[in-house]
Amino acid sequence: MTGAVRPDWHSLAVAAAKRGDHGRAFQLLRRAILFDPGNGRATCDGFTMAERTGSPDAARLAAWSIHTHPVFLGGWRYRLDHPGRTAAREERQSVLKRVCVLSPGRGSDLAAAGQALAGLADHSAAAKILGWASTLLRRDVVTLFALAQSRFHARDAAGGLSALDRAKACGLQPEQDLFWRARLLMAASRHADADRVLIVAESLGGDIAERCRILGHTARPSDFRAVPPNE
Amino acid sequence: MRGDLAGRAVYLLIEDAGRELDSRILIAQHLLERGAEVWIGQQLWFVRNFTALRPGVALFKGTNIAQVANMRAARLAGHRTASIDEELFGLIGTSGKRMHDPRAGRHCDLFLAQGAAQHEFLRDSLGIPADSIRITGNPRADLLRAPATAPIDRAAEEIRGRMGPFVLINTNISGINPHDQDTYNYYRRCIALNAIDPDNPESVESFHQLCAFETENLRAIAAFIAAFRAAAPDRKLVIRPHPAEDPNSWRNAHGGDPGIEVVEDKRHLAWIRAADALVHTSCTTGLESALLGTRTIGLVPDPGNPYSRRYISNLVSEIHQDPARAARALADGGSAPAPNLTAIGNLIHIDPDEMAAAKTAGALAGLSITISGETRTGRPEAGFRSFTPSGRQRDQMTVPEATLRGRLRELGSAIGLAEPVNCEAIQQDVFRLRPDSPRVP
Numbered sequence: 001m002t003g004a005v006r007p008d009w010h011s012l013a014v015a016a017a018k019r020g021d022h023g024r025a026f027q028l029l030r031r032a033i034l035f036d037p038g039n040g041r042a043t044c045d046g047f048t049m050a051e052r053t054g055s056p057d058a059a060r061l062a063a064w065s066i067h068t069h070p071v072f073l074g075g076w077r078y079r080l081d082h083p084g085r086t087a088a089r090e091e092r093q094s095v096l097k098r099v100c101v102l103s104p105g106r107g108s109d110l111a112a113a114g115q116a117l118a119g120l121a122d123h124s125a126a127a128k129i130l131g132w133a134s135t136l137l138r139r140d141v142v143t144l145f146a147l148a149q150s151r152f153h154a155r156d157a158a159g160g161l162s163a164l165d166r167a168k169a170c171g172l173q174p175e176q177d178l179f180w181r182a183r184l185l186m187a188a189s190r191h192a193d194a195d196r197v198l199i200v201a202e203s204l205g206g207d208i209a210e211r212c213r214i215l216g217h218t219a220r221p222s223d224f225r226a227v228p229p230n231e
Numbered sequence: 232m233r234g235d236l237a238g239r240a241v242y243l244l245i246e247d248a249g250r251e252l253d254s255r256i257l258i259a260q261h262l263l264e265r266g267a268e269v270w271i272g273q274q275l276w277f278v279r280n281f282t283a284l285r286p287g288v289a290l291f292k293g294t295n296i297a298q299v300a301n302m303r304a305a306r307l308a309g310h311r312t313a314s315i316d317e318e319l320f321g322l323i324g325t326s327g328k329r330m331h332d333p334r335a336g337r338h339c340d341l342f343l344a345q346g347a348a349q350h351e352f353l354r355d356s357l358g359i360p361a362d363s364i365r366i367t368g369n370p371r372a373d374l375l376r377a378p379a380t381a382p383i384d385r386a387a388e389e390i391r392g393r394m395g396p397f398v399l400i401n402t403n404i405s406g407i408n409p410h411d412q413d414t415y416n417y418y419r420r421c422i423a424l425n426a427i428d429p430d431n432p433e434s435v436e437s438f439h440q441l442c443a444f445e446t447e448n449l450r451a452i453a454a455f456i457a458a459f460r461a462a463a464p465d466r467k468l469v470i471r472p473h474p475a476e477d478p479n480s481w482r483n484a485h486g487g488d489p490g491i492e493v494v495e496d497k498r499h500l501a502w503i504r505a506a507d508a509l510v511h512t513s514c515t516t517g518l519e520s521a522l523l524g525t526r527t528i529g530l531v532p533d534p535g536n537p538y539s540r541r542y543i544s545n546l547v548s549e550i551h552q553d554p555a556r557a558a559r560a561l562a563d564g565g566s567a568p569a570p571n572l573t574a575i576g577n578l579i580h581i582d583p584d585e586m587a588a589a590k591t592a593g594a595l596a597g598l599s600i601t602i603s604g605e606t607r608t609g610r611p612e613a614g615f616r617s618f619t620p621s622g623r624q625r626d627q628m629t630v631p632e633a634t635l636r637g638r639l640r641e642l643g644s645a646i647g648l649a650e651p652v653n654c655e656a657i658q659q660d661v662f663r664l665r666p667d668s669p670r671v672p
Binding site for chain 2: 121152155183186187210211213214215216217218219221223224225226227228229
């Protein structure tokens with residue numbers, strides 16, 4: 001005896017959406033995901049349909065599909081792997097953040113998402129997520145170094161220095177440490193310390209010296225004031 | 232020409248409202264007068280929605296790598312493209328080829344040149360066919376001449392009433408005092424915009440020269456402030472940092488001095504107009520100040536640096552190498568020497584009989600009529616994709632509807648084109664303007 005063939009809910013949902021029947025598409029997508037949580041395309045398409053149509057049904061679909069439940073993790077991962085040529089920056093940000101919420105126990109997911117968010121210049125979110133990742137991957141130099149950089153961009157210089165210290169203890173290359181230490185010290189208004197680090201880094205020569213020379217052009221607070229002339 | 236653009240659409244893309252909004256409004260007024268429908272607003276919204284907009288003419292703010300990529304998107308969606316180089320307005324040179332994507336000739340249908348020198352550069356250095364270039368001048372110069380100065384005068388009056396007399400210092404050291412923390416970030420941004428080639432030692436050396444130039448300028452400004460405060464302790468100084476700078480550096484240094492105020496108000500022309508004098512360090516605002524008739528003092532501490540010879544403002548300002556002498560000259564009073572505008576005729580075309588905005592509208596109209604009527608009406612203009620600006624983009628381009636309506640009314644009234652306009656907000660910072668009543672050719 002053979003079981004009944006399960007309908008391809010996802011294809012039916014796509015067809016319904018194409019007809020403009022978003023209410024039906026909503027029901028079918030819901031079934032597609034619940035019966036086959038591994039089918040990432042269903043969540044992915046649900047999100048797309050929800051975003052690109054303005055009907056009340058689509059709004060319901062959006063409200064449902066953005067719910068951060070583990071059943072959608074496959075969909076969000078699929079979305080990350082297939083961002084599409086037109087995927088907007090904010091859409092990618094939103095997907096990355098959802099993956100993080102859905103995968104709190106997986107340091108590699110968090111680290112990858114955090115670095116991707118840093119690449120999208122969402123530094124506050126990146127710093128937060130890389131912070132979570134670093135608690136799971138305590139000795140992962142790549143994650144700790146990325147965390148130090150994100151905190152710098154998110155204007156948390158003290159936090160960045162602390163992450164950089166941890167990265168250094170885990171074997172971060174001295175050149176990388178010196179350049180970023182100088183940046184973070186400057187950002188923390190510790191200019192004298194930063195200048196000392198810059199001198200050491202420039203003495204190493206090569207690419208790091210050139211980068212430090214560029215960084216060294218940054219104006220210091222004392223440059224903005226001059227002593228009144230004696231007349 | 233009244234009504235000859237009826238049914239046609241022109242898209243005016245804005246990157247930085249402080250720099251471009253008013254000049255785009257002047258262009259819009261002339262296009263509306265001719266019956267066109269004008270869309271104006273956040274450039275990145277248009278980039279996301281070119282396929283949903285009916286084919287028209289899109290005006291971009293330059294031809295760097297990012298702008299040309301956007302032009303390509305517009306062309307693929309059936310639009311015609313034009314550019315006016317807003318980075319060039321105050322420059323003697325032409326920013327070199329690096330600020331111009333080599334694909335510009337392929338994706339830009341019409342280049343609007345601000346003067347004969349730019350026309351020559353586009354033709355001879357970038358290989359743009361002469362019939363794709365029009366010398367229109369820059370509508371930003373219109374805003375500095377009567378009759379368009381009336382709104383600036385009103386705003387200046389309000390500022391002066393509030394502040395009393397003051398000397399304005401406009402700083403422009405965004406390379407060494409950037410809004411995003413340090414010079415290395417600025418360097419990365421320059422690379423992203425193709426302004427620097429990190430693999431070319433000459434290009435990198437030029438960046439170092441720029442930083443050295445800014446460092447000397449910062450020293451000169453600091454020395455000027457100290458000297459002027461000593462020479463004229465009762466006179467007020469207002470420091471207005473460039474919008475791409477970190478204003479807190481100035482606040483931290485001078486916040487405790489009651490004779491110094493740091494302002495971030497974006498109405499830079501009104502502040503110049505309201506000031507007794509403007510002090511600058513090779514800044515475009517020096518050119519604007521001279522055209523507005525405000526006394527303009529340029530500090531050029533290092534005349535040998537190539538960057539000191541790049542800016543038109545230094546051709547029309549009262550130049551001082553020694554900041555202390557500049558401070559004394561200003562403290563002693565004196566009137567503004569008339570700017571030497573003949574020295575810049577080749578760089579900025581100023582036609583006493585026709586505004587650059589009118590010439591620009593005319594050039595865009597010429598491009599618009601190459602779009603067939605069938606194509607023009609073939610797209611629904613619906614289902615627009617939203618655009619959420621980043622913090623920086625919001626800082627650069629936020630225009631409330633009331634502000635746009637006010638500027639349309641004020642500038643329209645000043646230049647005698649104040650007929651009612653139907654203004655519709657499409658999304659935040661994006662507007663569709665239509666003549667209130669149909670224009671008949």
